[in-house]
Amino acid sequence: MALATIFEKIVGSEANVAFQAYDGSKAGPDGSDLCIEVKSPIAVAYLAQAPGELGLARAYISGHIDVHGDMYALLDRMWNITTNDLTTQEKIAAVRALGVKPLLMRVPPPPQEMRQSALAKLGSRHAKQRDAEAIHHHYDVSNRFYEWVLGPSMAYTCAVFPSEEATLEEAQYAKFDLVARKLDLKPGMRLLDVGCGWGGMVMHAAKHYGVKALGVTLSRQQAEWAQKAIADAGLQDLAEVRFMDYRDVKESNFDAVSSIGLTEHIGKANVPSYFQFLYGKLKPGGRILNHCITRPTGKEKTFNKGGFINRYVFPDGELESVGWLVRQMEDTGFEIRHEENLREHYAKTLRHWCDNLDANWSDAVEEVGMGTARVWALYMAGCIVGFERNKVQLHQVLGVKLDKNGRSGVPLRPALNWP
Template identity: 90%
Template sequence: MALASIFEKIVGRDANVAFMAYDGSKAGPDGADVRLEVKSPIAVAYLAQAPGELGLARAYVSGHIDVHGDMYTLLDRMWNITTNDLSLSEKMDAVRSLGVKPLLMRVPPPPQEMRQSTLARLGSRHAKQRDAEAIHHHYDVSNRFYEWVLGPSMAYTCAVFPHEESSLEEAQFAKFDLVARKLGLKPGMRLLDVGCGWGGMVMHAAREYGVKVLGVTLSKQQADWARRAIADAGLQDLAEVRHMDYRDVREGDFDAVSSIGLTEHIGAANVPGYFSFLYGKLKPGGRLLNHCITRPTGKEKTFNKGGFINRYVFPDGELESVGWLVRQMEDIGFEIRHEENLREHYAQTLKYWCDNLDANWEDAVQEVGMGTARVWALYMAGCIVGFERNKVQLHQVLGVKLDPTGNAHVPLRPSRDWP
């Protein structure tokens, strides 16, 4: 069987994708607007040794496969393989089609792949040193690179779009403001923002609500960038960002806690302790807003250690269902006052990020290298498809620490609607 035809079989004959290979073979419809080019035997070796999602990702990241056309369109059309991977029987069929020789080639994974052995040397899952390395792997890429991808807000979490035509910056402002309103922020209050990133929520709460805010992040590059931004904005009297593990925060009696995009890094075994820690940091009547990516139900695997996302993007990342997370919050003592799913908003956010990366592609490649830029192109486009197809969701959950009399200190209805 010709090489291009083998790749077509693996990806799917109904995907409306054209294939061409270094042996001169072609497959798929002639008029397809997306083409996959197999450039060298190393691509075949990657696929033979890891049929499905991981093998294709390795070949693309390392430059032995090229995509001609829109990455999102490609991944949307080959959804079953990029998200659900192949069954064991399908993998065996792929290996038989590719032959024995590619299995014998020694081809190490691209350097962008985080090896499990590397993480294992740093302790058990979600030990402090191991968490720090996992965060460093993803977030300490380059602040300049993130500026190009994320835009001026430097917000690397789901935005909230007030209208279909809202810009990314408008939507990120709306997200931070939604969090602030759900937390009931007022001048003079104290807010703890865990996993604060580049300080977007920290600065929004200080600038727009007169709140004194402490933000913490495990990324040194994020902390350095946030401190400069706070100084440039003249918010030093209200806003502070520290490079530290949230578990090392000693202050307490906060009026509110925001956790925007951190829970995914905690790990299921540590979630009860995580919510217990945040509960202990709040004064009675204090509120927690937890904003995180979730699984759509409790039936899916919590994480795939061997998959592309876990190896290249979020090492040790784990997703849980919103129902499970709510139960953990309730068992700790939080009363749940509001919950909403924003998954369509995350798909739209990612589209903006993909457009930004495309617009700055040459600069991005020069800054972080072709392999890392390709990781981002692949991961963000794949995530758009995931949110659109309800394979992942984004939930905000608002919990309150009741006072000793059972008072939640929450109005009967919010003074302004929560969109």
């Protein structure tokens, strides 16, 4: 059987994708706007040794498969394989079709892949040293690279679009301001922002609300970039970002806590202690805003250690349903006052990031290498599809630490003050 035909069977003929292979074979519809080019036998070896999503990803990242056409459109059409992978029977059939020889070739994964054996040497899942390495793997790519992808806001979390026409910068400002309003920030308050990234929330709270804000991140590059940005903005009397684990924060009695995109990295087993820790950092009447990616229900896998996302993007990442997270917050002692799903906003955010990467592709490749740039192109386009198809969601949950008399301090209709 011709190689192109084998790849078409693995991807699915209903995807309306053309295929061409180094052996001269072709498959799929003529004139398709999307084409997968199999460039070398190594691509076949990758697919034989890991049929489905992972093998295709390895072949693409390493440059042994090329994609001609729009990556988002390709992944949207290939949805079943890019999210659900192949069944065992389908994998067996694929290996048989590819033959024994590709199975015997020694083809190591691309260097961008985080090996589980390497993580295991750093301790159990979510031990401090292992968490630090997992964060380093993804966030310490290059600040310049992130500037090209994220834009001036340097916000690597879901934006909130006030309108369909809003720019990415307007939407990121709206996101930080929404968090600030939900937390009811006022001059003189103290904010703890855990997993603060490049300090966007910290600087927004200091600049626009007169809040004394402390941010912490496990990425040294993020912390260094943020401290320079804080100094350049003249906010050093109010804002600070530290390179440290949130669990090592000694200060307490904060008026508010924001957690924007950290919970995904905590791990299910540690979520109860995570909320307990943050509860202990708040004064009575203090508020917490937890903003994170979630599963749409409690039925899906929380963690796929063999999948593309875990190996290349977010090592040790785990997603839970919003219902489960709310229960953990409640059991910790927080009273839940507001919750909303922003998944469509994340799809729009990711589209802007993909456009930014496309616009700066040559510079990005020169900065971080073709393999890493391809990881990003693949993962961000796939995430757009995931959010659009409700395979993942983005939730903000607002909680309050009641005082000893059960008072929340929340106005009767606080939503009137939120954009």
